[in-house]
Amino acid sequence: NAGVTQTPKFRVLKTGQSMTLLCAQDMNHEYMYWYRQDPGMGLRLIHYSVGEGTTAKGEVPDGYNVSRLKKQNFLLGLESAAPSQTSVYFCAAGRVGGLAKNIQYFGAGTRLSVL
Amino acid sequence: AQKITQTQPGMFVQEKEAVTLDCTYDTSDQSYGLFWYKQPSSGEMIFLIYQGSYDEQNATEGRYSLNFQKARKSANLVISASQLGDSAMYFCAMREAFNDYKLSFGAGTTVTVRA
Numbered sequence: 001n002a003g004v005t006q007t008p009k010f011r012v013l014k015t016g017q018s019m020t021l022l023c024a025q026d027m028n029h030e031y032m033y034w035y036r037q038d039p040g041m042g043l044r045l046i047h048y049s050v051g052e053g054t055t056a057k058g059e060v061p062d063g064y065n066v067s068r069l070k071k072q073n074f075l076l077g078l079e080s081a082a083p084s085q086t087s088v089y090f091c092a093a094g095r096v097g098g099l100a101k102n103i104q105y106f107g108a109g110t111r112l113s114v115l
Numbered sequence: 116a117q118k119i120t121q122t123q124p125g126m127f128v129q130e131k132e133a134v135t136l137d138c139t140y141d142t143s144d145q146s147y148g149l150f151w152y153k154q155p156s157s158g159e160m161i162f163l164i165y166q167g168s169y170d171e172q173n174a175t176e177g178r179y180s181l182n183f184q185k186a187r188k189s190a191n192l193v194i195s196a197s198q199l200g201d202s203a204m205y206f207c208a209m210r211e212a213f214n215d216y217k218l219s220f221g222a223g224t225t226v227t228v229r230a
Contacts, residue, residue, distance in 0.1 A: 092160075
């Protein structure tokens with residue numbers, strides 16, 4: 001019963017380095033999301049996808065890129081990491097929208113430090 | 116403008132007592148959904164309870180209930196008979212119909228249950 005799996009769980013980068021965070025879901029949900037969590041600010045949406053091959057910007061997209069080549073995977077890339085990107089990153093997956101009780105299910109998070 | 120406001124950064128509650136976590140929201144949409152998530156110290160985000168804007172009854176899930184006051188735009192979470200395992204951060208979130216892919220989160224409330 002994996003649900004949403006994020007890799008890696010922890011990572012330390014130097015300023016300017018690049019990396020990719022992987023999110024995989026086994027629930028066959030259409031929507032996938034990347035959030036970042038910073039102290040005192042709740043979760044903020046970085047990018048999201050409403051289906052395979054689609055991506056869109058959220059509230060705080062600068063410095064990040066995403067790809068959704070397969071329905072079950074959503075990748076978040078940092079091309080040139082900056083200290084301001086030190087955060088905890090969460091991936092989530094959910095069914096198609098509307099006002100039904102469409103819950104977003106979250107992964108365990110990736111703790112990223114940029115030095 | 117802040118869509119979700121949680122005014123209590125931290126709360127202490129005695130074991131077996133009830134605790135109410137405040138959440139107010141801001142939307143001009145008539146159709147929306149309200150969610151509460153729990154984040155224990157291990158970091159994962161756990162869905163607790165959902166209330167739709169057209170639901171006439173307050174939502175309940177076991178020891179969790181949502182005190183929904185639509186006219187006041189509040190969606191307070193009540194945890195009855197607190198347990199030590201309830202110690203966690205709690206987030207209120209909203210999804211609006213016109214923005215139905217996206218959850219807007221509050222800053223969270225930390226609850227500490229004392230034995």
